[in-house]
Amino acid sequence: MSVRTKVLSVENMNPHIKKMEYAVRGPIVIRAGEIEAELQKGEKKPFPDVIRANIGDCHATGQQPLTFIRQVSAICAYPELLKDPNFPRDAKERARRILDGCGGHSIGSYSDSSGVKVIREDTAKYITDRDGHPSNWEDIFLSTGASDGIKTIMKLLMTGETGKGRAGVMIPIPQYPLYTATIAEYNAHPIGYFLNEDRNWALDVSELKRALEEAKPHCRPKAIVIINPGNPTGQVLTKENIEAVIKFAKEENLFLMADEVYQHNIYAQGSKFYSFKKVLTEMGSKYNDLELASFMSTSKGYMGECGFRGGYCEVINLDPDVKAMLLKSISAKLCSSIAGQAVMDVVVNPPKQGEPSYDLFEKEKWMVLGQLAEKAKMVTETFNTIEGISCNEVQGAMYAFPQIKLPKKLLEAAKAKGQSPDAFYCFNLLEETGICVVPGSGFGQVEGTYHFRTTILPPVQKLGEMLARFRDFHLQFMEKYQ
Secondary structure (H helix, E strand, C coil): CCCCCCCCCCCCCCCCHCCCHHHHHHHHHHHHHHHHHHHCCCHHHCCCCCCCCCCCCCCCCCHHHHHHHHHHHHHCCCCCHHCCCCHHHHHHHHHHHHHCHHHHHHCCCCCCCCCCHHHHHHCCCCCCCCCCCCCCCCEEEEEEEHHHHHHHHHHHHHCCHHHHHHHEEEEEEEEHHHHHHHHCCCEECCCCCCCCEHHHCCCCCHHHHHHHHHHHHHHHEEEEEECCCCCCCCCCCCCHHHHHHHHHHHHHEEEEEEEEECCCCCCCCCCCCCCHHHHHHCCCCCCCCCEEEEEECCCCCCCCCHHHCEEEEEECCCHHHHHHHHHHHHHHCCCCCHHHHHHHHHHHHCCCEEEEEEEEHHHHHHHHHHHHHHHHHHHHHHCCCCCCCCCCHHHHHCCEEEEECCHHHHHHHHHHCCCCCHHHHHHHHHHHEEEEEEHHHHHCCCCCCCCEEECCCCHHHHHHHHHHHHHCCCCEHHHHHH
16 A cells, blocks of 8 residues: 655745745744743743844734724624723724624625725825825725735736746845745845945935846846835935935836835934825826835834734826736735724724824823834944944834844854854844844845844833843853954
8 A cells, every 4th residue: 555645745845935034933933932931831041031022013012002993993893882881982983984884884794805995095085194195095905914915016016937037126135024035935036225224224226226237137127115114224214215216216117115014103303204105296297107006004103903914005006907907816815804904994094183082092102102212212322332233223113223243253153053143143142031033134134244133112121121131141242252
C-alpha cells in the first residue's frame, strides 16, 4: 500500500508566498511569545515581563477605547440598546443611521461591495471638510483596514508579466513591510528609494530619479508609494515636499498611492498634515488629473481600534473602464466587516459641538494624542542621550527608528551566528531585557547602517521603564563588544 503524499509541499507551493516576509510579526516576535510563556511557568529571567514595542497595536499596550466609538459599535451590534436610557442620544442617532443603511437593519448583513452607502457618504464629507475640496462618495470604498485597500489597488497595477515586464512599485526605504510582502506576493518589482536620514527622513526628488532610472531596465514602473506621516520613521512631509513628489509622479507617469493612516498623529511643533488629495487639487489643472489612491484606517490615530479592521480608500481620476474593473475585483470579496465600517463611520462623523457626547469625546481624544506627543518627545530625547545611538525627532505616527553604531567585534559575532547585525542586537535585547523591537533590516536601510523600530505606545510609566532597561542593556552590550 503506497503512502499518500501531500499535494502541497514547500517545493511545489506558490514561490511568491515563500518570498514574503513581514518583519513586525517575524521570528523576534515569536520568541517574545515564547518568553512570555516561560515567565508564566515561573522561569526566572532578569526582567519581570515582556514589553512589546514591535507593532502599532494601541489597545494591546493599555490604551483605553474611546467611549463614543464603543457605544455606537455596541448599539450597532445589539440594537436593543437603542432603548437603554444610559446611552446618549447622539450615539443612538449615529447607530440608527448606520443600521438604517444595512440590509434588514442589521450589521450581520452584507453591504454593497464598496461598503454601506451612508458610511461612504460620511467619509466623503469628512474628506471634504478636511481638505476644503469636494469628495465624491462614489470614489470611496471601505476596506478591511487600510492594508486591504492598499493590496486591492496594487493588484490593479500588476501587468501579469514576468521579468522585465513586471510592474515596478516605488516604495520608501525604510518602509512598512506590508509593501515588500505584497510586492513579493504579486511577483512585482520593488523600487526602493531611500529617505534622507540626515534631513529628518526627507524625501529627495534626486533620489527618486536615481531609484527609478536604475529600475527601468528591470521592470515597468507603475506607481509610487508615500507613507505620510512615516512608518517606521515618524517624519511628517512638508507641503513643498509633497508638491515635489506630485510633479515627479506627473513627469514619470506614475500612479500615486498615499498611505495616510497616521493623519491624526502629528506631534512636533511646526509639523502639519497635508493630504496628497488637497495638495494635488490646489496645484491646478496641470496636476489635478493624476490618478491617486489614499488610505485611512481605524487602527491608528487616536482610535487605535485595530481589531475592528476598518478602513477606507479614496481613489480619484481613474479611467471609467478601470473603475468598473476595480468594482468587479472588490465584489469578489463581497464586502469588508460591517462592524469595522461602523467604527470607520464614527471616526469620520464624530460628535459635534453641542451634542451630548462632544465634551467627553474631545477630552478622551486629546488625552490620547497628548500622551503620544509626550512619549514621542520622551523617546527622541532619551535615545539621543545614549552613546552610540542617534534618533531623528518623532514628528508624527507612532514609531521611532533610531540608528545604532555597532562595533566591528559585534558585526563579527552576528556573522558567526548567521544573523544580520541589527537582528543579533534585537535578539539579545529581548533575551536580556524583555524588550521586543524590530530590526531595521526588516524595513530596509542604507547599507552599512543599522537601526531598529520601536513603537511609542506603552503607557508613560512603562515606556520610562522600557527606556531605562534599554539604556542599561545598550551600554553593557557595547562595552562587551568594544
